[in-house]
Amino acid sequence: MSAGCKQCRGVTRCGRFSFALFLLASMELRFFAMTTTTSSVPNPRRAVLTGWGRYPLSESDVYRPDRISELRAVVTGNSSSLIARGAGRAYGDAALNDQNRVVDLTRLNRMLSFDPTSGLLRCEAGVTIAELIDVFLPRGFFPPVTPGTRFVTLGGSVAADVHGKNHHRDSSLAAHVTSFDLMVASGEVLRCSREENSSLFWATVGGMGLTGVILELELRMRRVESAYLEGELIRVGNVDAAIEAFERTEAQYGYSVAWIDCNSGKSKLGRSVLNxxxxATLDALPQNLAQNPLSTMPKLSPIVPFDFPGFAQNSLSVRAFNAAIYATHREKPHTIFDWESFFYPLDSIRHWNRIYGKRGFVQYQCVWPLDESRTGLVEVLEAIARSRRGSFLTVLKKFGAQDGMLSFPMPGYTLALDFPVADGLLEFLDTLDAMVLKRGGRVYLAKDARMAPETFRAMYPNLKNWQAAKAVADPDNRFSSSLSRRLGMCPA
Known part of the structure; x- marks a missing residue:
């Protein structure tokens, strides 16, 4: 634990921060005690699980250990397959293991140490990004990469190698993780980094939890002066103008994202609103915000109280929603966003997945290489417009470089869409797969619930290298999931 309070200015702040460090040190001692005791296998509960898309459903024995010794007993104490699960925010079946075992890691959520000089945080895998923000944003630090929801665990985020609105500049989460401890099938704990067990490091990053259970990790937090972002809002009339705006502003802005209308056709195809x-630095804030620049006051969060009926999701309602979004967003050449509305607009609506009804929805996210992105976008958007299966929420981002063996991003543009589960949807998504694959693209595993194994193998050329690394850590394929079996990821 770093005694970083020497860097503080002012007795009050220093005392408060020293107390926080004392609490973190106490957690570290508690963690050490837990790892040195033996424990029997905790009793599981039988439960029906699903991802955030609520499709598909899965029944499993769920274990919820709060000690590393209990976790080791779960991993080694039964021959049936096992998959780790965090906050359950993966959209498809990556954290499901139908008729087998699931281990819930949300109790292993202790922050172990933090060095305010370097920004290095060590914590357990069950810590969520929301908890990081609650603790560290008031102290001037923010997660280096965050997906579109903060209610995800860090272990799950590493397993999916999540990306954010800054991928074009800062890559994915793995670029900011210096190391992690991984419990493999034997119960042994291996330290993995770029220098130590490096093949296992890159197989675990984006490996969807199939190499072992991430216990704790070291992450470099980003120093910020405020909880606000300074930027602009640009409204463009079609997909070509959207790409031009991304390219023109890429060097100026570290964070960029576009809502895109997938229902308009012809000259308006792909009209967008870019954030x-x-x-923001302190000098850029208006006086009323500069007085408390790191405020994280919670907002009122409305709740969707029930499942919407199936007929609420139809081509007319989706078209009307998209038209309203485009009409109500005006260009702002200079504006201030608060962190919550910029990064997590959907988090402000609790249980928003109920909008899609009891049958749930499938989120489809694909990426194309840079030289194929424009053509690929037009093909997919035109196919969606013809199908009349419009998406309420469609997001466009630009990706940069990537390293993980099974990581999703590649340099190019990525499109994410939500489709309510309905007759013929899966077959339609197969046609989108073929379009994406033809252009050298791929589909995101953390959001997949239906891709065919042959499509997966064609989209992920590093699969054999990943399988070789997995075989070393898990020779008997103890770690398995509904996703891995559906896609044939693991050798028989």
């Missing part, structure tokens, strides 16, 4: 920004 662009950088974390």
């Amino acid at each position: 662009l920004g950088n974390f």
Whole structure:
């Protein structure tokens, strides 16, 4: 634990921060005690699980250990397959293991140490990004990469190698993780980094939890001066103008994302609203915000109280929603966003997945290489418009470089869409797969619930290298999931 309070200015702040460090040190001692005791296998509960898309459903024995010794007993104490699960925010079946075992890691959520000089945080895998923000944003630090929801665990985020609105500049989460401890099938704990067990490091990053259970990790947090972003809002009339705006502003803004209308056709195909920004410095804030620049006051969060009926999701309602979004967003050449509305607009609506009804929805996210992105986008958007299966929420981002063996991003543009589960949907998504694959693209495993194994193998050329690394850590394929079996990821 770093005694970083020497860097504080002012007795009050220093005392408060020293107390926080004392609490973190106490957690570290508690963690050490837990790892040195033996424990029997905790009793599981039988439960029906699903991802955030609520499709598909899965029944499993769920274990919820709060000690590393209990977790080791679960991993080694039964021959049936096992998959780790965090907050359950993966959309498809990556954290499901139908008729087998699931281990819930949300109790292993202790923050172990933090060095405010370097920004290095060590914590357990069950810590969520929301918890990081609650603790560290008031102290001037923010997660280096965050997906579109903060209610995800860090272990799950590493397993999916999540990306954010800054991928074009800062890559995915793995670029900011210096190391992690991984419990493999034998119960042994291996330290993995770029220098130590490096093949296992890159197989675990984006490996969907199939190499072992991430216990704790070291992450470099980003120093910020405020909880606000300074940027602009740009409204463009079609997909070509959207790409031009991304390219024109890429060097200026570290964070960029576009809502895109997937229902308009012809000259309006792909009309978009872009949100662009950088974390604001103190000098850039208006006086009323500069007085408390790191405020994280919670907002009122409305709740969707029940499942919407199936007929609420139809081509007319989706078209009307998209038209309203485009009409109500005006260009703002200079604006200030608060962190919550910029990064997590959907988090402000609790249980928003109920909008899609009891049958749930499938989120489809694909990426194309840079030189194929424009053509690929047009093909997919035109196919969606013809199908009349419009998406309420469609997001466009630009990706940069990537390293993980099974990581999703590649340099190019990525499109994410939500489709309510309905007759013929899966077959329609197969046609989108073929379009994406033809252009050298791929589909995101953390959001997949239906891709065919042959499509997966064609989209992920590093699969054999990943399988070789997995075989070393898990020779008997103890770690398995509904996703891995559906896609044939693991050798027989």
